[in-house]
Amino acid sequence: MPIIQVSKLNKLYRTRIKEEGLKASFRALVKPVYKEVQAVKDISFTVEKGEILAFIGPNGAGKSTTIKMLTGILHPTSGEITVLGLDPIKKRQKLSYHIGTVFGQKSQLWFHLPPTDSFALLGAIYDIDKSTLKKRVDELTECFELGDFLKTPVRKLSLGQRIRCEIAASLIHTPDILFLDEPTIGLDVVIKQRIRELIIDMNRKEGTTIFLTSHDTGDVEKVCKRAIVIDQGQIILDHPVKKLKYDYLNKKIISVRFDLEQHLKAPSGVTIEKTGTMGARLSVDTRVCSIDEAMRWLIAKGGVADLTVQDPPLEEIISTIFTSQPEVV
Amino acid sequence: MKIKKYLTVVRISFQNAFVYRSNALGGLVFYALFIFVFFNLWRAIYQSGEAAGYSLNQIIWYLCMTELIVFGCKTGIFSEMNEDVKSGSIAYQLNRPYHYVFYQFSNALGTMFFNLIIYGVLAVVLGLIMVGPLPDYKLSMLPFGLFSGMLGILINFFLMMTLGFTAFKLEDNLAFFLIYQKLVFMLGMFIPVEFLPKWLQNVAVWLPFSYIAWAPAKLIVDFSWELFWRVVPVQVCWAFIAIILAIFMYSYGVRSLQAHGG
Structure with missing residues (x-):
């Protein structure tokens, strides 16, 4: 069991609401208006x-x-x-x-x-x-x-x-x-x-x-x-x-900085989220492209000055969850 | 209700009271200063004769006693509960196997014991230095006065707790506390009820405020059985009402609790 x-x-919360302005303040004093919030x-x-x-x-x-x-x-x-x-x-x-x-x-x-x-x-x-x-x-x-x-x-x-x-x-x-x-x-x-x-x-x-x-x-x-x-x-x-x-934690974020100018053309499974002349932020779908592959590809470009691999923040995962409901059964 | 757990709470909070040494010291200085200022004030007033049946000696001892009750009961219960309710940390205290009202009371008792001991010693020392012992004082009657003092403390504590519980419903309840404080101050703590105009005395008889400081202080300073039987039963009633009110406000508040702070 x-x-x-x-x-x-x-759970419903009842909170008092007040509109802007002095007049509304007086009104709220006499006749408070409540708003229900469903928590x-x-x-x-x-x-x-x-x-x-x-x-x-x-x-x-x-x-x-x-x-x-x-x-x-x-x-x-x-x-x-x-x-x-x-x-x-x-x-x-x-x-x-x-x-x-x-x-x-x-x-x-x-x-x-x-x-x-x-x-x-x-x-x-x-x-x-x-x-x-x-x-x-x-x-x-x-x-x-x-x-x-x-x-x-x-x-x-x-x-x-x-x-x-x-x-x-x-x-x-x-x-x-x-x-x-x-x-x-x-x-x-x-x-x-x-x-x-x-x-x-x-x-x-x-x-x-x-x-x-x-x-x-x-x-x-x-x-x-x-x-x-x-x-x-x-x-x-x-x-x-x-x-x-x-389903959702299969995304990694790679931030990379180069010593020299690079023009990136992403392989499949890698999306360029942000790019500058000297660096980029990439998101890697590890189901399609492993971190290993992604790193090799970047290193092969040459001139990597700095590189970090991160998990996407929970907020992002949650938003992924919202936008990709169909994936979930 | 198992009494043992509440006694442990009293013990721990008593231990805790020792931690606030500088706080206690500051309180003692403040107490002494307060008494000294009013000692001089009363001495000046008594230049023109005796008032309402109190000798100067008695009025100073009266003052020492009412202040003892007020300082001794300084537990911060109102602000603590206010804080607990508003910050939401009351959540921690609700799901424990005890009654929150009695837990808080035991908690305060430890602090009050500590305060009453240190302020009690100071009150007696100050009284002796300023006006000397009361003439023909019947020490055997002191326990009855102290009993009344305990009742006064109970009334005060549970009324403050009741006010603290208004935080469940009201955003800002400090005004209640201030009004309450002033009422206790005016109706007995600062001046004996006998000094008030007749009509106000008649009102005060029906209110709990003068039974907190005036009744016990008067009984301690100038005991009479007539007064004892006149005030103590009323004190018992008020104490009872205050406790019921606190318990009622608590259960009402808990039912409508909107947990604050996530």
């Missing part, structure tokens, strides 16, 4: 136990709103949610013993106290007895390598250290599901990589189901087996990451 079941979920539109999906699922989409797509409804913080306008067999709204407290949440941009640790104190507090909140708590904290300390700064006030930790503590803190009560909302936001490449490894480890060791939202294609590629793409409150895609990669 799926661990999370969502069917025909909707989540009729979405349905299921998550199996032990899955690592990515929930991706641009800003304002409804990712956080969905997470907040799944964890019982927001009331849905309509639709049904079952998490671990419970209705999150009606059984929020009961459910909270079995789920953990990390909101990358907010902190659950006490700012001026060392993480140990926050762990002790969370242990008490989740009714964990002393010896179990100690064992669990030791385990997490080892796994997340927190030993060096467990006794340092949180305000003195680096962002990477803090996020590790945040994730550890949300795992104190050994939850069945971990919700991660932008866990790697603002982190450097090395730390990002480390956090991803830790998440995968946790999933393997304890079978924790992971529900992750992110902007970062890296998070999705490296961590998740399945991805749901959401935009304007609607699910656009629900696919294994492998398929997503094959």
Whole structure:
């Protein structure tokens, strides 16, 4: 049986709107006008136990709103949610013993106290007895390598250290599901990589189901087996990451700069997106032309001064997804 | 409801209070300065005789006590909740196995304990230096005065929390807080209720504000059973109402919560 079941979920926000000008301000004071915004539109999906699922989409797509409804913080306008067999709204407290949440941009640790104190507090909140708590904290300390700064006030930790503590803190009560909302936001490449490894480890060791939202294609590629793409409150895609990669992450961007003037004539599979006299930006369809071939072709031209190969940004992939709907079945 | 988790919250927030050393020190200086200024003001007023049944000695101790309640209860609960609701970090605190209202209360208790201890010591020291001990003071009655003080603190805390919860619905609710502060200040904290015009006294009896600082301070300084039975039952009622209001505002707010900040 799926661990999370969502069917025909909707969330409407009502916001006040005001037209320009003083007269409108007065009018709004007497008779406010509301506008309804549909943040989540009729979405349905299921998550199996032990899955690592990515929930991706641009800003304002409804990712956080969905997470907040799944964890019982927001009331849905309509639709049904079952998490671990419970209705999150009606059984929020009961459910909270079995789920953990990390909101990358907010902190659950006490700012001026060392993480140990926050762990002790969370242990008490989740009714964990002393010896179990100690064992669990030791385990997490080892796994997340927190030993060096467990006794340092949180305000003195680096962002990477803090996020590790945040994730550890949300795992104190050994939850069945971990919700991660932008866990790697603002982190450097090395730390990002480390956090991803830790998440995968946790999933393997304890079978924790992971529900992750992110902007970062890296998070999705490296961590998740399945991805749901959401935009304007609607699910656009629900696919294994492998398929997503094959369909959409098959584009690479090559930026090249030459020492001498070059006139490029692209082979098949390569599109010139921008060109100057001394350089160009090319996009390569790796299904038609491998990176190897593309590089050979460029080097053969001679006079390459600088060359970078990049993944297209997620925003671009998402826009590809929108414009190439027919490719998807 | 398991009480143990709330006690742990109290302990941790008490620990946390020690961190703000310079803050506490600044508060102490401010408290002393405040008392000193009003000490001089009252001394000047009392040049022309006694007022409304308070001796100068009593009025200074009264002032020390009302200020103790106000400074001791400085928890920032209003701004904290306002911030939590507006920034959306309340999301973190909602899906935990506790009642948010009582969690916040336990959280504040730790800070209040700390404040009451440090300001309490200072209040007694300042009172002794400025006017000396109260003549014929019945120390055995002090616990009853302190009990009333606790009720005052409860009323104050939960009313502020109720105001903080208005952030769920209103973009700018600071005005409520300022008005509330001024009402507490005017109806008892700054001057005893007996000093107010008769009609205002009659109004104040029906409002919660004077039961926060005036009632306990008066009981601590000049205890009488007559006063005790007149104010304490009313305090109990107001405390009860304030708690119910806070819980009601919370559940109302949560239902209509529009999560801010993505």
